[in-house]
Amino acid sequence: MIRLTLALGAILSLLAVASLGMGDMPLPLDRVLSAVFFPGADPDAALIVTGFRLPRLLAACLAGAALALAGAITQAVMRNALAEPGLLGINAGAALSVSLLIVLWAPGVSALLPIAGFGGALAMAGAIWALAWRGGAAPMRLVLIGIGMAAMVSAATTTVITFGGLTQVQRMMIWLAGSLNGLDWPRLKLLALWLSPAFLACLVAPRALDLIRLEDGLARGLGQAIEQARFLLILLCALLAGATVSITGPIGFVGLIAPHLACRLVGPSHRRLLPAAALFGAVLVAAADLLGRIVFAPAEIPVGLVTAMVGGPFFFWLQRRLRHDPH
Template sequence: MVNAKQPELVTNKNHKQHSNVLLILGSGIAALLLGIVLALSTGAADIPLATVGQALVSYDPNSTPHQIIHDLRMPRIAAGALVGAAFAVAGAIMQGMTRNPLADPGLLGINAGASFALALCFAFFPALPFDLLILYSFAGAAASAALVYGIGSLAKGGLNPLRLTLAGTAVASLFIALSGGIAIYYRVDQDLAFWYAGGIAGIKWLQVKMIFPWILAGLIGSLILSRFITLLSLGEEVATGLGLQVGVVKFCGILLVLILAGASVSTAGSIGFVGLVIPHIARYLVGADYRWIIPCSAVLGSLLLVLADIGARLINPPNEAPIGAIITLLGAPFFLYLARRQRSEI
């Protein structure tokens, strides 16, 4: 009799878990939509919500508030939502593949590599179009990832989470120093200041259209790969025993991280800690299954960037604070907490 009830109990438990996950995702999407509405009405020029609704339903090109909403605020909000989702999902993939709770594109040097490539472009190819900037950003991210994994693997005993983090920190410091030297020597520091600080002010629809297919492809690929990342997060030996082709999954995962991080850095600069903090929150809310962690991370990452953008406008109006600085203030204490907890577990 007990055995007969076990499948029913498992089914009920899974159904309840799926219901909770859908509730969390629905709440996150609702909060994101509310944040988008607030972002459309908040800024140096406060615009009533009624005017926001009119601009969305019946756009009047002769109306200044409508122009502000359509040409200035909507593209930056769209970019913020895309970049937030991309950074968060990239961090979730890296944490799942490496089994390293401190992994994210910023801490492992990928963001710094992409920024270094942009510094080279500004110094030597100042008239380069935005679509080529994205490709160079991908190349910089790939070079950084190769260095991190190469240096981490050279140590005796092979690659482990601690060595990966140390190698990432070293490579990130190297690329940041090189980028700074290029900026000073070639006098492009003003052009690079936006990417150093991180932000989405001044984003135009052209840039959103450029990064949208890249980030969308990266997010869809991440959802497809999510089941295999769950298996890989159990450990390479366990995943191999279950028939997983670990090398193929790692290659696809790294490729997705490069696409997501490269496109994001080329648009919004090096915004750290999104890929570190959000996956942990998602894992706490929905459990250890990456089929749920990845979509939840995407929604929460978008929400964080949209809310941070609102905060950037309100801290010192009419001037704006860098979004990267705001998120760092939130993410740095969380990083210290994770580092201390991991140290206590070693």
Template sequence: MADASTLQSGPGRRLRTPAVLVALTCCLLVVLALGLGLGAVRVPAATLLNTLLGLDGPRQDFIVLGSRLPRTLLGALTGAALGLSGAIIQSLLRNPLASPKIVGINSGAAFAVLLCAFLLPDAAARLTPFAAAVGGVVAGSVVWLMAGRLALDAARLTLVGIAVGFVMEAGVEFLLVTQTGPEFSAPLVWLTGSLWGRGWTHLWSVAPALGGLMALALLMSFRLDLQYLGPQRAAALGVRLGLERGMLLVIGVLLAALSVGVVGVVGFIGLMAPHIAARLVGGRHRALLPTAALVGAILCAGADVAGRALMPPIEISAGILTALLGAPFFIWLLLTEGRRPGAPR
């Protein structure tokens, strides 16, 4: 377990936070530029500039402004939200292998989306984002309520989250096995986590809420340092642990559930981003949270661009690419985590 001194400095070499943030921001800008420049159709640089700046000459209004721009921005926004959510949940559960998935959000969303497609096939296309967000929040709330009621510690909270996730996954399996109809074709694309077909309406439907929650999370970031000390030490320092823990958990769950609602289950970002961030800037949350958000944004927007440009006109879901990246990462994490005594995460 980490003590206060490792939280301040962290083991090994840590880079200076401002430099890291600037570098990551530049990296994100490059990914955003690639997001506008790459895709199934080659858009020459001159056409791209004409379109973006509204100049005369050849333009590609729909492809650049109607499709690539909102898609790339949405990828960055939800990626940042997932990265932040992962960082918050890992700290609260004091479990470096935790992620939004661990508190049942992904499977809750998946179950709700399929249930919606099953019960209301005609309305499913419109209700899917809403259903996913509600399913994620419900699953997260069940975990939170049980944790509060049973006064669980972090380890047991994790187990409750996994159990709730399994129940939801059983529901998903049941629906998939009993109903293999075309009504699930669109929801299944959704569930693999894809930015295909997302536009400005999707972006505006979540941008205000995600923006607000992310700001709130960054404001509360130093409270996470206290949470991370564990219940006894935090209580000794006079922190109202339960209330703050609840608030932070709500923020973490909402960030992930809203993201999953609009882009589907783009997995592993909530797991990878905080770890990459911790290796870059250490465990202090004031540095960790914005770094995790930037890394998440780069991962998600980057996976989307890659999925569009790798083998056009086929679209590879961003969720498939993050899983390809994330699964080996997870294993590497398991192998190396134990060998780094004193590591904050």
């Protein structure tokens, strides 16, 4: 675990240097370091690095870590190796509430968008839990109802968007693609504020996650209150993914890829899996954002599209692997 942490930390450091130096105005390493540690010595570089690129980089790391943790929790609760946060309808719920705010409300409500997305994500998770409850919320019922609700809410989002003006629709399409473009310090601070309690909760979640992956009867025999734990873990997943989606838009497949990479290297114990998955998630989103900025520069590909291009083949590879080796 120590070696993996050092390796991923080194990769993330290299990505950070590249992200802060590359862009419409490339900066050499000495100017990047000067901008970070001695901003008064080079005000122009400091404006570019600390004013625009640094909050975007930090947001990518926070978003990647949060989505990876949400994915690990989803896979444990659903007992499904192909599960990820979107399976709970969190992304769909956030998208609908943000669409309603953008299209149906007056302009100048940008400050309310994160609150709307976060509230929509939590409302969707609560609705799925309520519909799945039959003296308990079995994982299969949660999966099936989540898929159905996500489809219905996505259709409602499309309907809402058709009533918007051209500017509103363009803004909504950028958000739905998952983008870190224009992410500033106030939005980063809001993201960090919402994610902090969720990250702290993850510190005490490993034992519950290890037990909830077992059959219900066995987990109860080991002292786990199954339904209470399942509800609290789904709520934690909604906090992690909902807070992230509300700021960045939906960034898919991170919650699928990162936990699997972590599990292959550190094993299934969530005490090691969760921090490793968070590091993998931060690396994935930071790398995807950097690629999206430089591959077709000066045009920019939203980070959500980059992760989708990587995540699609990974999903099919994983599905094929699990078919031949279900364990």
